[in-house]
Amino acid sequence: MRWRGLSGVLSSQACTLSANRLLTVAVPWLVLDRTGSAAQTGLVVACQVLPYAFTQWLAGPLLDRIGPRRISATGDITSASVLVIPALFGTPPLWLLTLMLLVVGCADGPASAAKRLLVPFAAADAGQSTVRGVGLATAVERTATAAGTAMAGWLVATLGGDRALWVAAAMLGVATLIVTMTVTDPVRDRGRDDESYFDRxxxxxxxxxxxxxxxxxxxxxxxxxxxxxxxxxxxxxxxxxxxxxxxxxxxxxxxxxxxxxxxxxxxxxxxxxxxxxxxxxxxxxxxxxxxxxxxxxxxxxxxxxxxxxxxxxxxxxxxxxxxxxxxxxxxxxxxxxxxxxxxxxxxxxxxxxxxxxxxxxxxxxxxxxxxxxxxxxxxxxxxxxxxxxxxxxxxxxxxxxxxxxxxxxVAVxxxxxxxxx
The missing domain is CATH 1.20.1250.20 (MFS general substrate transporter like domains)
Structure with a gap:
């Protein structure tokens, strides 16, 4: 049981990172196949990538106040819900696909930051050092980058770009379930009652x-x-x-x-x-x-x-x-x-x-x-x-x-x- 939280965070990271690698292959292929335009492909991909770091920064006070577990689950389930739109309503037009990926990028930034924050707390609960927990998280990230990209190419080739998005949505749904069932939030900073979001x-x-x-x-x-x-x-x-x-x-x-x-x-x-x-x-x-x-x-x-x-x-x-x-x-x-x-x-x-x-x-x-x-x-x-x-x-x-x-x-x-x- 001591390793439950750390195993949950690492498993959730594996699912989320694999889904992201799948999107990096499936989305450009889908847009190129539909439009044949490299410029439009670059624009759609940029809409997913550009909000990533900016929304992480904006979510910083919420991560400290609300807790990373909730932010992680909310971000992943939001991305999963958006990516199932093609399964429910058919192939979306290009403008809707661009909007979908913009929402995914905005949700993925805070969710990724939340999992990163959970690693040292989960490692401490497991009785492990921070460097061990972070080392395992780094190994998971590199493995997902190598294996996830290869899996993405196979899925796009066999299922097509639209259905590959469904697989990414399923992975994000699994990541949400894992975090919800296995991870507990660290003690949160409630702050002062008069402290606003911008103050924080x-x-x-x-x-x-x-x-x-x-x-x-x-x-x-x-x-x-x-x-x-x-x-x-x-x-x-x-x-x-x-x-x-x-x-x-x-x-x-x-x-x-x-x-x-x-x-x-x-x-x-x-x-x-x-x-x-x-x-x-x-x-x-x-x-x-x-x-x-x-x-x-x-x-x-x-x-x-x-x-x-x-x-x-x-x-x-x-x-x-x-x-x-x-x-x-x-x-x-x-x-x-x-x-x-x-x-x-x-x-x-x-x-x-x-x-x-x-x-x-x-x-x-x-x-x-x-x-x-x-x-x-x-x-x-x-x-x-x-x-x-x-x-x-x-x-x-x-x-x-x-x-x-x-x-x-900081005291030394x-x-x-x-x-x-």
Whole structure:
């Protein structure tokens, strides 16, 4: 019974993430099949993706006040209800499909944030460390990305885009049922009676603004996500074509990253709490970040690139659970909804312009110059938190009671050696 809540959260995440991966394949295929227009396809897909981070941030005060369990269930059942429209009323027109996906995007953001918030609480109820719970959640995410996308292709090919939406709706319905039956809400922050929604939103913003280590992590997320998008959308495909390689090399490199990250995330769940934090961070970010770009700039053969990408996957699965754990430790439990969703919103801010940045660098400097500039910028971004944070001193969360707009710095205490991570 101790593992019931954690197993429920992880199972619900698996269903939701698989449904999302199914939509990423089914929706573009459905719109292209119906219209033949790449522009309309991009517009419909954007309507689902763009609200994701913004609605997470807006839901932050509600996550802290109402509780993540209810938000998760409400978001998933809303998305499921919208996606069954084709089953009930037939193939929708394009405008209705666009509206459906806009609602799904708005509901999915808060629901995903809610499950993320539930992981550390469920891990504690199971008697497990935060890093173990987060490591398992990371492994579930990477597995859903790899297996869910493959399943999506098979379903669209065999059932068609419309019926694939039904399968996604069924997965989201199962996710709602699992959370409702297995997960309990953590103790919620009721706040002051006179505290408005916008007051609570400003409280989260003030906490992040006053917290230098979290600001350093957030800045790193913004820059690295932008550069990752530049690599994925522009630089990696151009490198492959310039070298006379086909899309198989790109697909193999990316799948290698995914599979390796699953294994290392499971390893992090097993013994990540015993690893030295600064060394784990540096090894993880240096192997998974700038090396993926610099290996392309060096003009190495595809075999070497795939080997480096395998190492990148291992590093990614190690340091992502660590950074998630550190956020849990640095943010008081009563503020996590507001602060973590704000960090996510900032982290997504660079993604829409990443492809544009890659294209601009490519046009002005050529492929090699663009790769070196992105690789060096990535290196600078990931090194900054290494000296901005005191990795040797885990931070004990501040008590939830004295929450005001004016926030004192988080207290730092040295733990006994047996608990040091």
């Amino acid at each position: 939103l400003r409280t989260g913003t003030a906490f992040l603004r006053a917290h230098s280590p979290l600001r350093a992590l957030t800045a790193m997320f913004v820059v690295t996500n932008l550069l990752d998008q530049a690599l994925m959308a522009v630089l990696l495909p151009v490198w492959a074509r310039a070298g006379g390689h086909d899309a198989t090399v790109v697909g193999l490199a990316l799948s290698t990253v995914g599979l390796a990250s699953i294994a290392s995330a499971l390893a992090s769940a097993g013994f990540g709490a015993r690893l030295p934090r600064r060394a784990t961070y540096l090894i993880g970010v240096l192997s998974s970040g700038p090396t993926r770009i610099i290996v392309l700039a060096l003009g190495l053969p595809p075999e070497a690139v795939i080997a480096v990408y395998a190492l990148a996957g291992i590093g990614s699965g190690l340091f992502n659970p660590l950074l998630e754990t550190i956020q849990v430790e640095l943010i008081p439990a009563a503020l996590r909804g507001r602060v973590q969703t704000l960090i996510t919103a900032w982290a997504w801010a660079g993604i829409p312009v990443g492809g544009l940045v890659g294209a601009v660098l490519l046009n002005f400097g050529g492929l090699t110059t663009a790769l070196w500039l992105c690789g060096l910028a990535y290196l600078a971004a990931v090194l900054r938190p290494a000296w901005k944070m005191d990795w040797s001193l885990p931070v004990t969360p501040a008590p939830a009671a004295p929450l005001t707009i004016t926030l004192a710095p 205490r040295r733990r006994v050696p047996a608990q040091r991570r």
